[in-house]
Amino acid sequence: MTTGLESRTGAPARAQAQRGGARAQAGEVVVRELALAYDSRAGAGVHALADVSLSARAGQLLAVVGPSGCGKTTLLELLCGLRAPQRGSITAPAAVLMPQRDLLLPWLDALDNAALALRIAGCARAHARERAAELFLELGLQGFERSRPHELSGGMRQRVAFVRTLLSGKALLCLDEPFGALDALTRADMQRWLERALAREPRTVVLVTHDVEEAIVLADRVAVLSPRPGRVVAQLEVELERPRSAGDPAVIALRGRALRALAQGAVA
């Protein structure tokens, strides 16, 4: 279930070993009573997450919204096996992280960057580029194959980074504010693009964002976290037709509910 990750030594491997207490269906994510504190520089323990329980069915997009510093990124690192939880359990397939910054390697062109996971998996360069090129074509990125990262716009860089994430072949994608650094127009563009991309290449996705509207427009389910230490203060099911527009009354109503939950979480 968690092939590549289990072979590693150290703390992340222990995190993986704790997984799968309750046998989950392929692609399903179940997080139970997760807690994590780490030592701050002052010496006092900082509680990043307290008692977080979440779940997403295979192929669903779960959005996690919350104020800055509520442990959203920590949650993704736990899901990806980059950290070990101190309490609670994670049942999840092998996961890959897409960080907020694209982190494309400046010495590689777009295609080589997208194919990075394949190269790491041992693919020959030509074959890896071929497979990445297929996905470029499918997702409307043709023409940019040979561009270097610095020649691409912010939105294009994120698309290439997303293709790199897809090509890791993992069933769970953990997206950490992928559009957070983009301007509003580009962001709306990227949301539509991501929706189409996931329709063609279905995966289970955990999307972390501080943009409630983005969460409602994209997600099947939205989990609202409180300020640090993060707890789940509300879970909303979003059962609206796609594509959704931010101006849709149903979207606006749900957005209102999520915002109220955020505000209550902040007070509580």
Next chain:
Amino acid sequence: MRRGLRELAPAALLALCVLGAWELYVDLTGVQSELLPAPHAVAGALWRNGGLLAHNFAVTAEQVVLGLGLALVCGLALASAIHLSPLLRAAVYPLAVGSQAVPIPVIGVLLVFWWGFGLFPKLVVIALICFFPVLVTTVDGLASVDPEQRKLLRTLDASRWQAFRFGELPAALPAALSGARIALAVGVIGAFIAETSTPTTEAYAGLGREIVLDAGGFQTPRAYAATALLFGFAIACFYSLALAERRLAPWSANARGGRA
């Protein structure tokens, strides 16, 4: 081409000014040619001794290029080893720093005792002087990779070696090349030290030997002419390396800024 000329112009102009002032100073003060030859006297010495100087220049140039190559290979290899192994870092790094304090004449004779009068002991001396800037800049370059980048490579299941090969090594290349440029600047004087601190039997022993012999034998203009050759050679090498950096690491700030 025209842009190249425009970039060259300020340096050429400044050099002309310095040479003019120097000529004027010698003229006005009447300082002896053995003490400070005028630029025209140096040019004359260069012209008259062209053959001799060319032969010695070829010897020194070969030493600098090969010695620098050896320094690059050793510096990169040692930096990689230090980066990958904390134990090696703890063991080797202090000694590498200490090695820079060893006066070459102390070991010059030993090197010749081991490897003979040929080229190799001189290369060792140059490499010993030049590997250090390459080592330090490369170690820092390897360590400066974004921690987020490391995390990303880990979630893509990269092994330690793959993280090094795909992430750290290319990222450290611009720093390593900066180290190489510093190494080159000290490499020319390194060749001088190598020639003058190891005994030799060659007919042409290089510009370093030539300079020492001439300066001691009241052939000061020729010593200055030889020095002028070293001066020009260092500049040429430095800019060749900057050009190479533009080809090897076009993404780096140094290369993109276009200025060395």
